[in-house]
Amino acid sequence: MNLPVETIALTKRYGPAAAVAELNLSVHAGEVYGFLGPNGAGKTTTLRMLLGLIRPTSGQVRLFGAEPGSASLARVGALIEGPAFYPYLSGRANLRILADHAGVHRTRVEDVLDVVTLTDRAKDKYSTYSLGMKQRLGLAAALLKDPELVVLDEPTNGLDPAGMADMRVTLRKLAADGCTVLLSSHLLTEVEQICDRVGVLDRGRLVAETTVPDLRAGGALRVVAGPLEQAREHLDRLLGADRVHADGAALELDVDPAEAGRINAGLVAAGLDVTELRWHEPDLEQTFLALTGGTPDAA
């Protein structure tokens, strides 16, 4: 089956500088895919190429196996630049205008209002909406054509925690109903909470494309036991020295979490005093910073 989105060596240059370089990414049907990168990494440029808004310098975009054109784009809803709504009209009236323009039946307006949980406020003027409601109305507009894929540029940008949570719930609901979601974000925690897979972009290049659990992989078993030197010798013998790393007064063991019981029993049997033994998750932020060259505003 054709992927909803695939790019092949996609490149966009502005003068000598490449905003996007040799990008190969693939978004699978029914997933929420997070396109993650610091400001200026090239996310918007990529999304605009996907939607045929700007032309690549080289490389290809495939939407459902085809070039971005009227047939493939008819299957896509997008929220890239904030949509222009009439401030003095209600949310519902704004959507009706868009529906009429797109040749979509007005009953669909009620459906999308329901999806983004704006039905109760649909009669209120757009100008009275909170930022989160404005974003949800933008999403509703993107959903009018009942797309199989929605592409959203920073859909939670500027939202307060409640607004972010609402957007998360809505996007997960869309995916549960079979819609593929591609969103960009510079917030690792957002992507982590909402996405199935993530593509990490740094200075125009894809530096990782992985599942969120895999991004988290690489934890260690942290042990504090005394005397430390004896504990280390014991663990070196038990596991091999290459799997034991000192971290101040603790030892970090490169083992499966399920080995914790056996290791604890061994240390106690050797007469050592175990004061701490816990699974230590990797610091996702550090992972992200390492992938993106440590750009501080990325997290």
Ligand SMILES: Nc1ncnc2c1ncn2[C@@H]1O[C@H](COP(=O)(O)OP(=O)(O)OP(=O)(O)O)[C@@H](O)[C@H]1O
């Ligand atoms: N029209 C343009 N002309 C020249 N340079 C551009 C143009 N559009 C984008 N760029 C440059 O390309 C790079 C990537 O920009 P882009 O907007 O795609 O990044 P981004 O990851 O979406 O970041 P942000 O979230 O800050 O928008 C930046 O260095 C930007 O200055």
